[in-house]
Amino acid sequence: MSSKLGAGVTRTDRLLSDARTIRYYDTAGQVRATADKREKGEQPGIGELRLDPLVNEWVAMAAHRQGRVFLPPKELCPLCPSTGENLTEVPEDNFEVVVFDNKSPSLRPPQGDWALPDMAGPDTDTGTAAGKCEVICFTADHGHAFKDLSTERIRVLLEAWMDRTRELSKEKFIHHITPFENRGEEVGVTLAHPHGQIYAYSYIPPKVSRMLEVARKHKERTGKVLFDEIVAREIKDEERIVAQNKHWVAYVPYAARYSFEIHLAPKVSVADLSELTTEVADAYPAIAKEVLQRLDGVFDIPMAYIAAWHQAPVREGRDLLRLHWQITSVRRAPGKLKYLAGSESSMGAFIMDLRPEQSAAQLREVKLT
Amino acid sequence: MSSKLGAGVTRTDRLLSDARTIRYYDTAGQVRATADKREKGEQPGIGELRLDPLVNEWVAMAAHRQGRVFLPPKELCPLCPSTGENLTEVPEDNFEVVVFDNKSPSLRPPQGDWALPDMAGPDTDTGTAAGKCEVICFTADHGHAFKDLSTERIRVLLEAWMDRTRELSKEKFIHHITPFENRGEEVGVTLAHPHGQIYAYSYIPPKVSRMLEVARKHKERTGKVLFDEIVAREIKDEERIVAQNKHWVAYVPYAARYSFEIHLAPKVSVADLSELTTEVADAYPAIAKEVLQRLDGVFDIPMAYIAAWHQAPVREGRDLLRLHWQITSVRRAPGKLKYLAGSESSMGAFIMDLRPEQSAAQLREVKLT
Numbered sequence A, B: 001m002s003s004k005l006g007a008g009v010t011r012t013d014r015l016l017s018d019a020r021t022i023r024y025y026d027t028a029g030q031v032r033a034t035a036d037k038r039e040k041g042e043q044p045g046i047g048e049l050r051l052d053p054l055v056n057e058w059v060a061m062a063a064h065r066q067g068r069v070f071l072p073p074k075e076l077c078p079l080c081p082s083t084g085e086n087l088t089e090v091p092e093d094n095f096e097v098v099v100f101d102n103k104s105p106s107l108r109p110p111q112g113d114w115a116l117p118d119m120a121g122p123d124t125d126t127g128t129a130a131g132k133c134e135v136i137c138f139t140a141d142h143g144h145a146f147k148d149l150s151t152e153r154i155r156v157l158l159e160a161w162m163d164r165t166r167e168l169s170k171e172k173f174i175h176h177i178t179p180f181e182n183r184g185e186e187v188g189v190t191l192a193h194p195h196g197q198i199y200a201y202s203y204i205p206p207k208v209s210r211m212l213e214v215a216r217k218h219k220e221r222t223g224k225v226l227f228d229e230i231v232a233r234e235i236k237d238e239e240r241i242v243a244q245n246k247h248w249v250a251y252v253p254y255a256a257r258y259s260f261e262i263h264l265a266p267k268v269s270v271a272d273l274s275e276l277t278t279e280v281a282d283a284y285p286a287i288a289k290e291v292l293q294r295l296d297g298v299f300d301i302p303m304a305y306i307a308a309w310h311q312a313p314v315r316e317g318r319d320l321l322r323l324h325w326q327i328t329s330v331r332r333a334p335g336k337l338k339y340l341a342g343s344e345s346s347m348g349a350f351i352m353d354l355r356p357e358q359s360a361a362q363l364r365e366v367k368l369t
Helices: A151-169 A206-222 A226-237 A278-282 A284-297 A342-347 A356-365 B151-169 B206-222 B226-237 B278-282 B284-297 B342-347 B356-365
Strands: A002-004 A010-015 A021-026 A048-052 A057-061 A097-101 A126-128 A131-137 A176-183 A195-201 A241-244 A248-251 A260-266 A305-310 A324-329 A331-333 B002-004 B010-015 B021-026 B048-052 B057-061 B097-101 B126-128 B131-137 B176-183 B195-201 B241-244 B248-251 B260-266 B305-310 B324-329 B331-333
Touching: A021 A151, A057 A206, A097 A151, A131 A151, A151 A176, A151 A195, A151 A278, A151 A284, A176 B342, A195 B342, A206 A226, A206 B342, A226 A248, A241 A284, A241 A356, A248 A284, A260 A284, A260 A356, A278 A284, A284 A324, A284 A356, A305 B342, A324 B342, A342 B176, A342 B195, A342 B206, A342 B305, A342 B324, B021 B151, B057 B206, B097 B151, B131 B151, B151 B176, B151 B195, B151 B278, B151 B284, B206 B226, B226 B248, B241 B284, B241 B356, B248 B284, B260 B284, B260 B356, B278 B284, B284 B324, B284 B356
Parallel strands: none
Antiparallel strands: A002 A010, A010 A021, A021 A097, A048 A057, A048 A126, A097 A131, A131 A195, A176 A195, A176 A305, A241 A248, A248 A260, A260 A324, A305 A324, B002 B010, B010 B021, B021 B097, B048 B057, B048 B126, B097 B131, B131 B195, B176 B195, B176 B305, B241 B248, B248 B260, B260 B324, B305 B324
16 A cells, blocks of 8 residues: 655555565555565554643553663664564665554554543542653664664654654544654663654643743733743854754754754744745755754764654644754763753753853754765 | 740850851850851852743842862861861861851842842843852761751751851842752762751742642642641552651652652651741651661662752741652662753653652551661
């Protein structure tokens, strides 16, 4: 089953041996007919959601995730294309970008009718951990990083993220979609192959819930979209801008929480990836690559980071929240990491070790090769 | 200057060479007259608070904190008693418990009149990083951990925390006080000497703000104190209880976020440490020690943890929030840490890898020596 997307991308769907779906995003008319030769596996059961009553937030219990492989060598990498010796998650012997259902998902599609209980205290504080978790591989090349991808490949990647957002948004049980990349052992990455994940939540995640509340109050008071005003202010202030082109602007936010934190936003704002126009999407790869090259250039070492797409929820607040890409690095100096200890972890009170203006200057000064 | 506290503790205040205060908490009539022989140092300037407009939360900018010492050997430890060769933060050649003003504080007492601007968006989004940061040393013995302290010493430590809470509460610019301990390099500890910190915030930290809001709604709806109901439910459910005595109960909370997370609460609830009665305070050391011994016993290795006292704010919500001690470990297995990656860090959506009931059982099964 193949379908045509934007940017010359064709998507072909196949089933893996345990009935999970893999989607190939291709640009050169490849035929994707290779079957998954692994034994038929079983899929884990669905987990539990529990309400943390102190803050009224859902916590997903994924007790069946133990036993994941930890940093396997290249010849055993489950995200590389399959070879005769190593049957991986990708049956084909090469690929551009693939997205497949996570083998050990924290969140799974629910069976039959499903509804999350209202958050109404101790009596209705459990539900099933509904949602969907997918893995996205950026390249078949085990040794590459996002910043090493060609701009053409980054455009395919963006098209795949846009496609996943569109498709997952159709599922009734999905309320928020977050594509993200964790990079570096320092943030717990267990597979070195360049990849990201897509979490589709059946609930509004706590951070988004908070952002919604703040944006809603702002709109009620001023009639304006908060995020648009934030971007306008960063453009006006100028000193925290790291890079920009006609359609995108990258800045260290005024109140950054990490020494190296970059937000990349389209200049004409949209609710989520599905709303990006072709022109704006085409302008993303170059600046995305530049921003990540600058990040690695600050200390001339691969920086551990989390890069997450912030999107408006699927079914509410689409006039309130705006698409942007948040990159936060836990590294604050070559030998030093930022730990979330007492103040941050217990109290949510962040202490930032560098002025955002200084951080932005360091990022701007990196010589690109 | 000496004063008598509870539990037979005497507090003696002295000035360090850079005018910071050190407070000795003693039980054996020690005279604390030794002067700080170090050169007169300068204190850093006050930092900045910036409002993160996306979530309406303050972030403290502490750019002057770089250059802290990193895991010095015992003979250079700044938290050990002073010797002829090593002039430390503690001028005396021995001590029980001391509390001194942090040399590189993230938050500092403001000069003159001071007020934090209202959180009213982009126009009033900066303030000075007012507050106070103190360091508390649990013992003069470099090699000990909290769980190795005698119950007598833990009682002195508790008395010191109670005293600091009482005294800091009198400062007009202080709105919330959090005593905490970070333990282990895995959570960024840079000094191996057993110690904790006390953060006194000039604002309500984001997590507390959220807890206040939830507890307020619960009280409006039901007339009840949310935390009391949570503790009652844990006692009723029983299966997540780790330890208890007449006055305290320790449990893995129903919706724990970490594989090993323990909350310790007094059975008769109080707003903060200053309200603990002598009887309840006297019952804390044994169970505190037991809980931390159980934590280290699960894998028979020293567990990295953050142990923070959650208290009601100084000037509001004292009928809504309740004192308890939250211990969270970032370790989920001998070779595995829990990282706050994409879902947790970007979205605030926690994924827990172990059922709380299983975690509580593992903690209960530890044989105490």
